[in-house]
Structures are given as structure tokens and as C-alpha cells.
Amino acid sequence: MTNLSTSISLQTARFVSETTWNDVPDTIRHQGKRALVNFFACCLAGASSQAIDMMLAVAGTPGGARILGRSVTADTLTAAWVNAASANILDFDDTLPDTIAHPTAPVAAPLLALAETQTERPIPGRDLLMAAILGIELECRIGRALSIRHYRRGWHITSTCGGLGAALACGRLLELSPHQIVCAMGGAVAQAGGVVETLGTMSKSLGVGGAARAGLLSALMATRGMTGPSQPLEGRYGLFAVMGEDVEPHDVVADLGSRWELADLAYKPYPCGVVLNAVIDACLALRMDIADTAAVASIRVSGHPLLKERADRPGVGSGNLAQVSAQHAAAVVLRKGRAGPAEFSDAAVTDPDTRALAARVSVAIDEALPMGAARVTVLRANQSHERTVLEPLGSAGNPMTDLDLEKKLRMQWANAGIKGSPDRLIDALWSLDTRDDAAELTRLIG
Numbered sequence: 001m002t003n004l005s006t007s008i009s010l011q012t013a014r015f016v017s018e019t020t021w022n023d024v025p026d027t028i029r030h031q032g033k034r035a036l037v038n039f040f041a042c043c044l045a046g047a048s049s050q051a052i053d054m055m056l057a058v059a060g061t062p063g064g065a066r067i068l069g070r071s072v073t074a075d076t077l078t079a080a081w082v083n084a085a086s087a088n089i090l091d092f093d094d095t096l097p098d099t100i101a102h103p104t105a106p107v108a109a110p111l112l113a114l115a116e117t118q119t120e121r122p123i124p125g126r127d128l129l130m131a132a133i134l135g136i137e138l139e140c141r142i143g144r145a146l147s148i149r150h151y152r153r154g155w156h157i158t159s160t161c162g163g164l165g166a167a168l169a170c171g172r173l174l175e176l177s178p179h180q181i182v183c184a185m186g187g188a189v190a191q192a193g194g195v196v197e198t199l200g201t202m203s204k205s206l207g208v209g210g211a212a213r214a215g216l217l218s219a220l221m222a223t224r225g226m227t228g229p230s231q232p233l234e235g236r237y238g239l240f241a242v243m244g245e246d247v248e249p250h251d252v253v254a255d256l257g258s259r260w261e262l263a264d265l266a267y268k269p270y271p272c273g274v275v276l277n278a279v280i281d282a283c284l285a286l287r288m289d290i291a292d293t294a295a296v297a298s299i300r301v302s303g304h305p306l307l308k309e310r311a312d313r314p315g316v317g318s319g320n321l322a323q324v325s326a327q328h329a330a331a332v333v334l335r336k337g338r339a340g341p342a343e344f345s346d347a348a349v350t351d352p353d354t355r356a357l358a359a360r361v362s363v364a365i366d367e368a369l370p371m372g373a374a375r376v377t378v379l380r381a382n383q384s385h386e387r388t389v390l391e392p393l394g395s396a397g398n399p400m401t402d403l404d405l406e407k408k409l410r411m412q413w414a415n416a417g418i419k420g421s422p423d424r425l426i427d428a429l430w431s432l433d434t435r436d437d438a439a440e441l442t443r444l445i446g
Contacts, residue, residue, distance in 0.1 A: 008234045008249045013181035015256050016134045016168045021126060021433075023257055024133060029433065031262045032133040034405055035094055037429050038267050039108040040441075041409035042093045044069045044416045045271060045341050046086040051202035055082050055209070065113040066442045069416045076110075076117045080166075080216045084109035085209030088158065089202070090271035090341055091323045097266055097372070097396060100151055100274065101143040104265075105208055106162030107135040107169045110216035114173055115438040125428075125435030127173060133262065135169025138252070140261035142233065145251040146244045151196065155243055159194025159207035164239075166215020174219055186228020187218025189239050199273075200313070200321040267400045269393045269408070270339040272323040275307045277392035278374035279326055283333035285387045286378055293334050293357055296380045301326045302366040303374040312363040315355075319345040330376060331358035341415065402430075418445060 006014075046052065047069025056072065065079030066072075067086075074082065087093050087105035094104050111131055115123045143150075143161040151157050167188040171181040191214035194207035218226070233239050234249040241247075270280050279301055290296065301307070313325035322328040322344045331354050332343045348354060366375060372395055375388040391397035393404075400408075406426055413422040425444040428435060 007231050009182050009231050011253045013178040016172050017178045028260045028262050032129050035104045037405045039087055039104045041412045043087040044412040045092050046089040049089050065116040076113045077213050079113040080110035081209040081213040084212035085205040088208040089205040092271040095266050095274045096140045099143045101157045103136045103139045106212040107165045109212045110166050110170050122437035125432040125438045128438035129432050131169045131173040134172050135165045137262055138168050139165025141252045149245040154196045156194035156196050159211045160192045162211030163188035163214040166212050167218045170216050170219035180222040183228040184218040184222040186232040188215050189232040200324050266394050271341050271344050275310050276329045277394050278389040279329050280333050280339045281389045281392045282376040282387040283330050286385055287337050289385050298379045299330050299361040300377040302364045303369050304371040305365050308363050308365050322349050326363050327358040327361040330361050
């Protein structure tokens, strides 16, 4: 039962500190494992990106934590920064519907870095999984309390809330007291930032990596006695007051332990903005009827106003922008019949045939379609071909299965050119709660 006389921030910290393994339902434990399987897939997919090259070029000296998908190591903070950015950079990571937050990248990356560099004792897999579940859960709750208005005002919710998720998760793993966890939350709020204007650019993932590093740094500083505000969330000038609008702070702690946001976590089959999933599914279905796109006269993409707001981007000039362009997504999928990282790369964007087809794509609002749905209409040789997708792959009504997530990880393992098979990593992730040393996960990548 939530004690409403205690501050929201302290209630949050106590839940993170005091929740036991037996308090977490089996379904939520499994969802935590799914989030980590997906994280590794996304991280390997993004590891070869040019932005990661740049981040490593300015990073600190080598240390004890691996940069996933790269044959290099870094210090704990840098590994958290780079690996979180890698997992987010292709827009391939998980999503909490309604908030459009991508919660796992800024939480998982610092936990793995800690597991590799805390040399006093091995960190059991169950401890890391528990910390990840609690950090993701509270990050999602904070994001939902801030509401969609936070995002629509221009705040990039993954970056603003991700640092809090990281601080809470790392605070749990470091066995901080509730008071210390509140201090870590204060440190994360002090560094919170990120704006939607960065979408479609490298800076977007720089912010997500920064959130991971900020949360980890704040938790580590709390172990040294760093102090902070007593109400970093709900204080007069706390996160909610400064970055929110019509926020109900008690939403963060309502039904804690009995209702889990993790249950709603969705995973992406395609490396692009989640609003494009239905567009891609529709185009994959249409391609069976349209073998020759040269004869296509026009393509009309219709959907919820958010689809037009976020993805009506004609003439994009980079892979980053392609990830949030309905024009590019429709054109490349109709031409290639697939939607992987290669289809949202700089090379795919500069392909002349894809650019020519994308120029024939228009985006329209259809108020009758719910958020996440889309209709694609193709006019070709006096014929009209149309597909409507209400529940795209990865949505709550059509979720990715465990096997789908394994396939995603296997594909990105192969794309990253990693030697050997990913089977041992996949097995270790599904049995993480029985493993003696969570650092085994990163060592299995080589």
C-alpha cells in the first residue's frame, strides 16, 4: 500500500531498494529477459555506425568494459555512454506505447558496464536482471506521468527519463539506501535533457548515451556521499514542474508492484521510428502484387496525425533521417521487399531508383485510423492496390515472439561479423537469473 505522506521520490527509491525477487511476477521477469535480448540485438546493429566511430574517437582511455560489437574496451562511464547510443542509434530499440519512450538502452548499458568493472565480487545474473526490471519500470512510470505532452513540447523522452532509469537501476545494483537513491535521482535530474529536434541526426543517440552515463555517474557519486534535492521529481522546480504539463506525480507510484508497465513493452522488427511499422507491413504485403515499381504513378500513406507529424519527410539525405521518413520507408520496402539496417543506411538513401520512387510518396492524415496504424495506396497502370494495417508486427495486438527476438539477435550478430554462433549468448540471456556472473554476457560476444 503506497504511503501518500511520503514524497513520491522517496517512495520510488524505496520500491527500487526494497522490492525482492519474489515480488516480481514470472511474466515480468521474462519480459526483463526479452528486453535484454532485444538490447543486445540493437546494440550489435548500431555498433558499426559512423556516430559510434566518432564517440570512440573522443572517448577516454581503454578500461575494463567492452564496447559491444567492437574489439575495444573503455572505462565504465564511456562504455555505458557508447553502448546505450549504439542500441538506440538505428531506432531499433524497444518502445513503451503512448509515451514513445525507448527505455532499455539507457538502463541496460550502464548495468553491463558495472558488471564488468565491479571487481570486488561477480554480480549475479539475477541481481542484474532485477536492477534492469526496476530501472525500466520506474523510467516508464516517470515517462507516463510526464505524458505525451512532454514529448509534444519537444522533449526527447528517452533522454530526459533515461537518466533516471539508469540511476535507479544502478542504485539497486550498487545496493544504495533509499536516501542514496534519491540523491542519485537528483544527480540524474540535474543532467536531464534532450530535444526532439535531434531526431534524424546523430545527436539524438548522443543524448540517449548521455542519459545512461548521467544515471551511472549519479549512482556512483551517491556511493561517495553526493547529495541532492529531497524531491527531484515532484519538487517545486523538479523534473515534473520544469519539463511536464498537467502532471499527476502520484501516477509514478500508483499500484507499484501490482501493475507493471513492463507488461506493455513493445519491440521493433524494423530499424526506424515506431510510427512506420504499419507502413512497412503494408508495403511488404503490397509488394506481392507489385513486382515492377517503375510503373508506379503515386503512393499515398495515410495514418494518425502523429505519423504525418513525425514522418512526413520527403527528400531525406541521410540514413538517420530515413529512419523517420515515411517517403523513404515506403519506397525502399516496395523496391527491396525487406526492411533491415541496410535499407535505412546512407547508401540506401542515395540510391537513385529509391529516391525517384520516394518522390512519388505523399503522407496524409486519416483521423479514423488509430495511432500506430496505416493505410498505403499504390496507383499503377490505372490500377489501385491498397493495404491497411491496424496491428503492425511489434504492436500489442501483434507482438514479436521470443523466437522473433532471437532471430533479430542472430541477424545482427551475423551483420556485425562476429565469429561463432550467438547461441551461447541467447541461452545465457534466457537463463540469466541462474548465472553466477552477469559479466559473462558481454564476454560471450568476444
